[in-house]
Amino acid sequence: MECHKCSGILERDDMAVIAPKLGESTGWHPACFTCTTCEQLLVDLTYCVKDDQVYCERHYAELHKPRCAACDEVGGLLPRAF
Numbered sequence: 001m002e003c004h005k006c007s008g009i010l011e012r013d014d015m016a017v018i019a020p021k022l023g024e025s026t027g028w029h030p031a032c033f034t035c036t037t038c039e040q041l042l043v044d045l046t047y048c049v050k051d052d053q054v055y056c057e058r059h060y061a062e063l064h065k066p067r068c069a070a071c072d073e074v075g076g077l078l079p080r081a082f
Contacts, residue, residue, distance in 0.1 A: 001025065005032035017042075021049045035059055 001010045010016045010027050017033040019026055033042045037059035048060035055063070067073065 001027050003027065003029050003032050005029075005034070008032075019047065019049070019054065021047075022052065022054075037063065 001016070002008070003010055003016075004019075004022070004026050005028055008029065010029065015030055016027040017030055018024060019028070019033075030043050031041070033047075033054070034040060035042060035047075035056040036053040037055060040056045042054060042056060046057055048055045048057060048064075050060065050064050
């Protein structure tokens with residue numbers, strides 16, 4: 001398997017990060033599993049995926065979630081009342 005970021009080979013006995021949100025055949029070297037925007041290490045953190053790229057929660061929200069014009073809060077985080 002190739003590392004999704006650096007394209008280096010992940011050997012069978014190597015430590016690797018598997019991100020189920022991208023499928024079981026996608027892996028990273030632990031040091032390569034970083035936010036696409038800020039390069040923050042995502043090992044042991046919640047990560048988000050968009051267009052086969054991984055993001056920290058902050059940058060995913062900033063790039064892919066609308067902000068409320070009135071309060072500047074990220075939209076889509078609270079349940080809607082009908």
